[in-house]
Amino acid sequence: MVGPQWMAQAACRDLDPEVFFPIAESGPLREQEVTRAKEVCAGCPVRAQCLAWALDALPYGVAGGLDADERSELRRGGEKIAAEDLTALQRWSLQRGEVIAAGRRALAAGTSRARVAQQFGVSRRTVDRWAAALTVGSVR
Structure with a gap:
């Protein structure tokens, strides 16, 4: 296939x-x-x-x-598409994997962890895990 x-x-x-x-x-x-x-x-x-x-x-x-x-x-991390905009756009049917990928991109683009947590509706602990995965991924 x-x-x-x-x-x-x-x-x-x-x-x-x-x-x-x-x-x-x-x-x-x-x-x-x-x-x-x-x-x-x-x-x-x-x-x-x-x-x-x-x-x-x-x-x-x-x-x-x-x-x-x-x-x-x-x-770009959704700086122009804020959480309230995503809701207005029906959150584009983002599922768990897309939210994680978009959140990691936001972190990589320099968006603060607090902003990422708010924007994607996840806990700060989740954002810390995403950030840790980025750090590990960049070592490869």
Whole structure:
């Protein structure tokens, strides 16, 4: 099988991948293209797994219900997407793995541990474990 196993369950599995890579650079046409792609993502049973994958592996296009700019903001540690914004955006169906990955990225980007705990709705102890894992990971 090509790609992660969850891809076989994706709503987009039989669609032309070009649907998720808008041709227009800006304006109403781009908005239409992005909206079309996000509509596919909206009903996808593996949207959270796709988003986790896209945050790590996909610099362009729409995946996991987010466009490249939205994923970029999330990668930057969510300084622009605060906890209250994530709630307003239905927290983008982030599951445990995505929350951990996003929290670690926030720490790596220099966001304070207290802010990360608040933003992701976890305890300070959990954030300390994430930070410890980053330290261990950087030694490798």
